[in-house]
Amino acid sequence: QLRLQESGPRLLKPSETLSLTCSVSGGSFASSSYQWGWIRQSPGKGLEWLGSILNTGDTYSNPSLRSRLTVSSATSKNQFFLNLTSVTAPDTAIYYCARIRGVGFDPWGQGLLVTV
């Protein structure tokens, strides 16, 4: 069964760069043409898609964050990454990673609360 797990710093100062890792287990990151995405949820708020990467390396990103956001991957390690520069308090959120395929965003990681 495919599992995703977010990891990274839980506390950042304003202007720092947020770097998160999503580790994929129980399946291969490179095996199929899925999107692998990042989503966040600010406290008490709704879901916001941040960006996605395909196993080809092609990426998509939220237009409102495009100048600060990079999504990358390390296929051999079954991992993909999020980099968000110049964070501020509004970037405080639970950050999720998820596989995106025909059935939608599924599965999701358990989420990681990051506080700025």
Next chain:
Amino acid sequence: QSVLAQPPSASGIPGQKVTISCSGSSSNIGTNYVYWYQQVPGTAPKVVIYRNDERPSGVPDRFFGSKSGTSASLVISGLRSEDEADYYCAAWDDTLNGHWVFGGGTKLTVL
């Protein structure tokens, strides 16, 4: 302001039917599939409807999705206490090089 518009709240009594709406535009719901996610507080979201009206295995047939034009609906019939959760619609948007958009979420209360 979310790209997809949902009512912030909905409610019903056990056994009742509840409908949650999701309104978008021609660049998202109008041309692409709609997905619905259920999120119980403190947990990650879970897909309950995909490709407008398909149910993943394990999701009860009390959950029904539909789409018409640039709007979509999630109907939950035979409401149960365990259905109390936040529900989000989502779709791919073809503008700006393509991106996913979510609704603002609807908090469903089972009275």
